[in-house]
Amino acid sequence: MTASTAQDAVTAGFIVIGDEILSGRTKDTNTGFLADYLTAIGIDLSEVRVVPDETDRIVEAVNALRERYTYVFTSGGIGPTHDDITADSIAAAFGVTIDVDPRARAILEAHYPPGGLTAARLRMARIPAGADLIDNPVSKAPGFRIGNVHVMAGVPSIMQAMVDAIAPTLKTGRKMLSRHVDADIPESRLAERIGEIQAKFPETLIGSYPRTSDGRFTTQIVIRARDEDILEQATAAVQDAVSITLA
Structure with a gap:
């Protein structure tokens, strides 16, 4: 990748948090959604980590990725139960305090009926010092943004709504364009x-991706670039390579 292309790129890391993901009890669908969403708006999802509900592991992942990428997104672990430790872990990663945020508390008080804001639910109003809230139009308990880290719920419908809420605030780069060439031969002959x-x-x-068709190996070559002229030139070169190999 050239220097100019690198300057055009806006990058992201994604941290999926939860023992339930690692055990297989819950199937992660947020990664696919976020990858598609970010690609569409011109942000490269460059790394995904899945970590357990352990403070040290969350802190390690957050601190590594926030230094490496333009943005970091997390999902999971901001609910009302004892094992929802993401907010505390993010506070630890940034070295700040955490407490019930009056803005978040007001949102929850308006959402629940009188007496409905239990101690467990109030845990969802605990926000690290200095963080901005992320709107949650589905169940109201907000996520938050601190530095370049965006902390969101794990429930897919809520997480997706939060991504919609923060999208207008994100810097985006030139969108990655793509073409593909199908070749009726194994990838080893084209490598x-x-x-x-x-x-x-x-x-x-x-990228070269093997496929099978009627028991035969075929290949799809996917070419990606931000510059359309370069993309067309590279695609033409791939098409020529396929034609020569088939001849």
């Missing part, structure tokens, strides 16, 4: 030529 094309067009990302 050398595709490698040469990748070296000739360093601004592109070229």
Whole structure:
């Protein structure tokens, strides 16, 4: 990737938090959603980590990714139960205090009927010092943003609504464009030529994906780039390589 292309890129890391994901009790759908969403608005999702409900592991992941990427997003662990420790862990990662936030408390008081804001539910109003709230139009308990880290719920419908809420605040880069070429041959026969094309067009990302059709191996080559002219040139080179190999 060239220097100009790197400057155009806005990057992100995603931390999926929860023992239930690692045990298989809950199937993660948030990663696929976020990858599609960020790609569509011009942000490269560059790394995903799945970590357990352990403070040290969450702190380690947050501190590593927030230094590496433009944005970090997290999902899970901001609910009302004892094992929802994400907010505390984020506070620890930033070295700030955490307490019931009056803004978050007001949101929850308005949402629940009189007497409905129990001690457990009030845990969802605990926000690290200095953080901004992320709107939750589904169940009202807010997420929060501190530095470049955006902390959201794990329930997919709520997480998706929170992403919609923060999207207008995000800096976006040039969108990654893509083309694909289908080849009726195994990828091993194309590997050398595709490698040469990748070296000739360093601004592109070229992936080779084997498939099977009627018991035969075929290949789909996906070419990605931010510059449309370069993308078309690289795609034409791949098409030529396929034609030569088939001849």
